[in-house]
Amino acid sequence: MIDFKQKIAEMIANTIEFDKQELEKYIEKPKSNTNGDYAFPCFRLAKTLKKAPQAIAEEIKENLKIDETIIEKVEVVGGFINFYVNKETLAKEVLTEMDKSEEYGKSTLGNGKNIVIDFSAPNIAKPFHIGHLRSTVIGGALSAIYKYLGYNVTGVNHLGDYGTQFGKMIEGYKMWGDEYDIENDPINELTKIYIRINNLCKEDEEVLNRCRENFKKLEEGDEYCTNLWNRFKDLSLKEFQRVYDLLGTKFESWNGEAFYSDKMDEVIDILEKSGKLKDSQGTKIIEMKDENVAPLIVIKSNGSTTYATRDLAAVLYRTRTYDFDKALYVVSYEQALHFRQLFEAAQYLGIPEKQLKGLEHVQFGMVQLKTGKMSTREGNVVKLEDLLNEAIKRAGIIIEEKNPNLEDKEDVAKKVGVGAVVFNDLANNRIKDEIFDWDEILNFQGETGPYIQYTYVRTKSVVEKAGGVPDIKDINFDVLTDSYSKNVLKLMYNFEETLIQVTEKNEPSILSRYLIDLAKAFSSFYNENKIIVDDSSVQNARVYLTYAVGQVLKIGAKLLGIEMPNKM
Ligand code: ARG
Numbered sequence: 001m002i003d004f005k006q007k008i009a010e011m012i013a014n015t016i017e018f019d020k021q022e023l024e025k026y027i028e029k030p031k032s033n034t035n036g037d038y039a040f041p042c043f044r045l046a047k048t049l050k051k052a053p054q055a056i057a058e059e060i061k062e063n064l065k066i067d068e069t070i071i072e073k074v075e076v077v078g079g080f081i082n083f084y085v086n087k088e089t090l091a092k093e094v095l096t097e098m099d100k101s102e103e104y105g106k107s108t109l110g111n112g113k114n115i116v117i118d119f120s121a122p123n124i125a126k127p128f129h130i131g132h133l134r135s136t137v138i139g140g141a142l143s144a145i146y147k148y149l150g151y152n153v154t155g156v157n158h159l160g161d162y163g164t165q166f167g168k169m170i171e172g173y174k175m176w177g178d179e180y181d182i183e184n185d186p187i188n189e190l191t192k193i194y195i196r197i198n199n200l201c202k203e204d205e206e207v208l209n210r211c212r213e214n215f216k217k218l219e220e221g222d223e224y225c226t227n228l229w230n231r232f233k234d235l236s237l238k239e240f241q242r243v244y245d246l247l248g249t250k251f252e253s254w255n256g257e258a259f260y261s262d263k264m265d266e267v268i269d270i271l272e273k274s275g276k277l278k279d280s281q282g283t284k285i286i287e288m289k290d291e292n293v294a295p296l297i298v299i300k301s302n303g304s305t306t307y308a309t310r311d312l313a314a315v316l317y318r319t320r321t322y323d324f325d326k327a328l329y330v331v332s333y334e335q336a337l338h339f340r341q342l343f344e345a346a347q348y349l350g351i352p353e354k355q356l357k358g359l360e361h362v363q364f365g366m367v368q369l370k371t372g373k374m375s376t377r378e379g380n381v382v383k384l385e386d387l388l389n390e391a392i393k394r395a396g397i398i399i400e401e402k403n404p405n406l407e408d409k410e411d412v413a414k415k416v417g418v419g420a421v422v423f424n425d426l427a428n429n430r431i432k433d434e435i436f437d438w439d440e441i442l443n444f445q446g447e448t449g450p451y452i453q454y455t456y457v458r459t460k461s462v463v464e465k466a467g468g469v470p471d472i473k474d475i476n477f478d479v480l481t482d483s484y485s486k487n488v489l490k491l492m493y494n495f496e497e498t499l500i501q502v503t504e505k506n507e508p509s510i511l512s513r514y515l516i517d518l519a520k521a522f523s524s525f526y527n528e529n530k531i532i533v534d535d536s537s538v539q540n541a542r543v544y545l546t547y548a549v550g551q552v553l554k555i556g557a558k559l560l561g562i563e564m565p566n567k568m
Contacts, residue, residue: 001093001493004085007070008038012081015063018045033483036075036082037490043079053079087481087489091545094492095480098548099472103148104555105495110151114322117143117153118314119330120249121256123160124236125169125190128243128384130367130436131332137425137561138364139330140249141508144559145499154322158314159256161233164304165194167215170228171207172197186235212302219261239385246388246418248561260313264305267313267349271298274348286345296341308342315346319355326358328506333363333431362506365433367425392417394442395450399568412565416442416450419562423449426512426560447516449562452553455519456564459550462531462543469547470540479541484525488545491518492552499559508560515556522549 009024026044030036042053042060049056057076064074073084098104119139122128143155172193173182180189201208218225244250268284271277277284282301288294298309318327329339339361347356369382395417399409406412424441427448428434444450463469480489491514498514501507531542554564 001097002070002089004070004083004493005038007067008040008083011064011066011071012040012060014065015060016045016049018048030082033487035077035080036073037085038083040081040083041079042081046079057081087486088477090486090489090493091477091480091541094489095475095477095544095548096472098492098551102551104492104548104551105499106148106150107496108150109500110146110149112150112152113325115146115151115153116156116318116322116324116327117146117330118156118158118328119143120244120251121158121160121331122236122240124166124233124256125187125194126160127187127191128240130382130384130387133384133387133421134364134367134425134430134434135330135332136244136247136249137422138362138430138508139328140247141426141511141560142328142330142362142502142506144561145502145508145511148559149499149503151503154252154324155250156253156255156318157251159233159254159258161229162257162261162310163307164212164215166218166229166232167211167213168197168201169194169232170214170218170225171211173228173232182232182235186232187239190232190236215304243385243388246385246414247422248563255314255317257307257310260310260317263313263317264309267309267316268298268305270316270349271312271345274350276345276348286341286348288341288344293340294337296345298345308338308345311338311342312345312349315342315355315359316349316351319349319351324355324358326360327355328360328362330362330364333365336361336363339363360506362430364430367434367436370435370437388418388421390438391421391442394438395420398442398444403568406567408565412568415563415565416453416568419449419453419557421449422561423452423512426508429509430507449557450568452515452519452557452562453564453568455522456550456553456557457566457568458526459522459546459553460566462526462546463550465532466539466543470544472544474540475544476537476541479538480545482529484521484528485542485545487521488518488525488549491521492548495552495556511556511560515553515560518549518552518556522546 005024005027008027009020012018012023013020023040026041028039028041030039040060042056045056046053051059054076057079061074061076061081066074069086069089071083072086075082117139119142120132120136122132139155143153146153169190176193176196180193182189197207197211201211214225218229268277271286276286277298278287278295280295283297284299285295285297288296296308297306298312300306315327318324331339343356343359343361346359392414396409396413399406399413399416420441424436425434440446441448442450444454480486495514498511502510525545529542531539531546533539557564
């Protein structure tokens with residue numbers, strides 16, 4: 001497609017002595033349509049040119065050689081030069097591009113650069129809760145978007161499958177295993193065992209010692225302990241997999257914490273040699289440069305390693321294995337301190353500057369039910385699988401009311417229910433805490449997943465009514481120059497740039513917002529313009545535009561992890 005920004009920069013560069021690239025960076029996209037599609041703020045040049053912005057604007061405008069097939073109008077307003085793109089060209093550019101492939105907006109911009117995304121990461125034998133959902137959904141969206149832009153993405157599920165608690169689990173299972181049905185309901189039953197053994201450990205030092213012994217044996221590869229641990233892990237993974245199947249989540253690597261059990265010695269060795277590992281009351285720590293920040297504990301007083309030690313080993317491993325440009329950790333803001341400590345300590349591992357700079361904690365806020373908090377500590381956990389199934393059930397009820405004769409009702413309910421939950425997780429700035437309210441997330445008229453799906457389905461039915469997608473050769477782009485069409489086309493023109501912005505900020509909500517804006521712009525277009533009309537030239541153009549909107553909604557939703565039903 002024509003790069004309008006670049007063209008405008010070229011036009012301006014021909015009137016003044018100034019670096020073209022620099023000029024291009026200054027060009028803005030005004031929020032309001034009455035200020036043009038692009039605006040050049042002349043105050044940026046005022047210092048260098050030693051003139052008032054308004055005077056610069058007038059002068060540039062005077063000397064501009066305008067290609068009218070690209071820019072149809074230029075205005076000076078205050079110190080700004082506002083540019084209006086040629087509407088027909090805009091329509092032609094966007095729709096012709098759409099015609100070229102099913103993958104509108106896809107690019108090779110990432111140039112195969114390596115991105116590691118650590119996301120989801122639930123803990124074995126513990127519930128997959130709604131906090132893990134956010135990580136799974138945000139990480140999954142980022143992973144898909146980076147891939148679409150040509151990056152080489154490694155999505156890692158850094159499972160919590162290691163630590164002294166497994167010594168306890170093994171002991172508990174040894175003592176009471178046959179009382180629990182861990183085959184049928186693994187996580188619930190294992191959690192019960194864990195709570196019971198934990199309580200016993202508090203009373204009985206002897207039991208606690210046996211638990212410690214189990215963990216040691218596990219580390220040494222003892223057969224009985226390893227087999228049990230593997231069984232806990234397999235059973236838990238089976239349960240997690242049901243959730244991943246519902247969400248369509250995939251990972252390139254399943255290396256969890258246990259994977260690093262034999263890789264921590266080297267880390268400790270490197271840190272020892274760097275002189276940064278300090279003894280402190282029996283533990284070994286790394287102090288932070290800012291003494292107000294707590295030190296990172298690398299070895300506990302009982303000699304065992306920590307969550308952080310494993311993360312240090314993972315940084316080293318990922319550096320060597322993936323030579324990453326960015327390594328993102330999609331984890332709740334509750335772990336902000338951990339990642340701050342980790343990234344500072346990583347400096348002493350002797351890894352290249354590129355990798356140190358690429359480490360980023362992509363934090364997100366908490367999820368709260370409208371009726372109250374849900375947290376692991378208070379035992380008020382909402383299991384994600386239950387939540388998703390509830391969403392599907394509720395979506396099913398709504399669909400039954402609205403469209404009782406719909407085919408494939410179950411499949412549609414699944415897409416709408418899951419889509420509603422996923423979209424809700426991505427709808428706002430990730431750092432914001434989120435309130436989970438059933439009525440809101442399933443509102444077909446609200447700023448929701450179902451609203452986007454509903455708009456998509458509408459585009460499908462319009463195209464169907466018209467007898468299919470018209471041939472691009474039969475499109476008269478001049479038909480699409482009214483303000484409603486233009487709004488839609490402008491948004492579609494910005495699709496790829498929107499995806500790029502997502503990767504710059506690691507903020508999928510930029511895409512969610514965009515899809516809402518596009519759906520709304522389409523609704524206005526649809527309400528203001530009759531699509532199915534006698535004049536076939538008008539009809540073809542409007543139907544094609546409708547089809548194109550559907551495509552962008554579908555591609556965008558898919559990148560967020562939301563499937564589109566064909567009818568609903
Ligand atoms: N398992 C951890 C939890 O549930 C999250 C792990 C995040 N990833 C990491 N490399 N620390 O809190």
